[in-house]
Amino acid sequence: MDGASAVVAFLCLEKNPPKRKRKTWTRSWLGERGQLGMPVLQGELEVDDQRGFQELLRVDVEQFNDLLQLVAPYISKNNTQLRRAISARARLSVTLRYLATGESFSSLSVQYGIGRSTVGLIVKETCRMLHRVLKKDYLKTPTTEPEWREVASGFQDRWQFPHCLGAINSKHITILSSKGGSPFRKSPFSLNLMAVVDAQYRFLYAHIGTQDIASDGGVYAQTDLEAAVESNRLKVPPAQSLPGTDVVMPFMFVADETFPLQTHLMRPYPFRRLNHEQRVYNYRLSRARRVAENAFGILANRWRVVLTPIPLEPEPVSWIILAALSLHNYLREQARDTYIPPALVDTEDEDHHIIPGSWRSDVTFQPVPAGKDRNPTRSATEQRDKLRSYFSSPAGSLSWQENMV
Structure with a gap:
């Protein structure tokens, strides 16, 4: 077939194309x-x-x-x-x-x-609505003095840490954005979930950052929590004496070494050249802030979406995480024994040695770089030193703490 014939044959085929099945x-x-x-x-x-x-x-x-x-x-x-x-x-x-x-x-x-x-x-829609219908009763931040005092009583009674408004921790959530032109298109990209947890593993506050910040301290500085505490919009109780003493101490949050030292936020002493009282303080602080580690561990063990790359943009990812937090608190109230069985979380034996919870062998979070304890205010440093002395005093010491340091 010559070139002209070939063209004619092709055109003839195109005149009567085969009928296509109608798509549903x-x-x-x-x-x-x-x-x-x-x-x-x-x-x-x-x-x-x-x-x-x-x-x-x-x-x-x-x-x-x-x-x-x-x-x-x-x-x-x-x-x-x-x-x-x-x-x-x-x-x-x-x-x-x-x-x-x-x-x-x-x-x-x-x-x-x-x-x-x-x-x-x-x-996306159902997660947004789950958070909407549950947040009022199951994911709300205290805003009155009696509510904060109840939180502080929980830490005093269960973990022997006075004036504690909650333990703070932060974890990375990986997202995989698929939209072209998105500032997050070079996946994976981490969102940072920072939360405050009470003594019963309930989430009291959550902030989901949309910037890949190096440390938790950087995330904390961008939240509205710090400003709300500083301006007392949360109605935190005024400073009062530590139990059994006349040492006046403000109420505070506790966190690990990735957060800054502030008057309303206590972190450990740097883990080098510690004296005995500093080691005791770090031990007592770790007992209180461990609840935040466990709350995140429970969350990830039960709602494993927080461990997997989420193929969505930051806003719907926030709805997903907030829905998981709301469901965590809902089930913490409605079905504590089945939702949080004893072996799942860290416990202490009769000598107060830590027995790691089963979530620790099942859940692995992306590590967060440690922040620097740089240039804290004098009042924050003095407050930590007062707590250090209190935990080693007759009024504030625990019978077993010497065996832990």
Whole structure:
């Protein structure tokens, strides 16, 4: 066939192209949603295996229905002539499964018979609504003197650290942004979750930073917590005497060496050339701030999404993390024994030696660089020294602390 014939033949074929099959709005197997996969398993577990249901979604049947009743008005959709809406029950289920496992949207798409992009939209919306309906009762920062005194009493009674308003810690959350032109497109990129925890492993405050800052101290400086404490917008109780003494001491938070030393934020002495009293102080501080480590460990053990790279932009990632924190506090109140079994967290034996919680062998966080204890104010330094002396005095010492240092 010469060149001209070849061109004619090609054009003739194009005149009568083969008929294409008409496309439907979705893949055929997605039309069987609710009739196979995870929805069927969830229904069977709900009837025959309550423990299996809880392992699947991290909540029991009663808690699932409670959450569904709270969130359904905000996530329910109407059916259309073209398709049947995904139920609020399925939306909550896929979201809880995502939070519990951190599985990819593609994997959840197959399990639930829902399109991958739709799974992403459902997770973002449902997490935002979960935080909305739970935050008032389960994720709120104290704003009155009685509320802060209750927090401080918890640290005094359980961890023997006076005037403590909470333990602060911070962890990195990895995101994988997919939008072209985004300032976060060079993934992975870390968001920094900084939180305040009470003596019972409840989150009292959370800040999710959108800058990749080197240390926790840098994150803390950007939060509204520091300014709120300085201006007393949180109604923190005024300074008062330490128990059994006339030494006046303000109320404070406790943190590790990655945070700055301030009058309302106590950190350890640098771990070099410590004298005996400084070692005692560091031990006593570590007992109080350990609750924050454990709270983050519980969170990651139960809601493993915080350990996995999240393929979304920073704002929806914030909704996901806030939903996980809200659910943590909700289950801490509603199902403490099953949500936080004793072996999961650090405990002390009869001689007060630490028995590491099981979460420590299961959870690995990205390390955060230590901050420098540079140029603290004189009042902050004097306050730490007063606490150091108090913990070694008859009024403030513990019978076993000498064996720990």
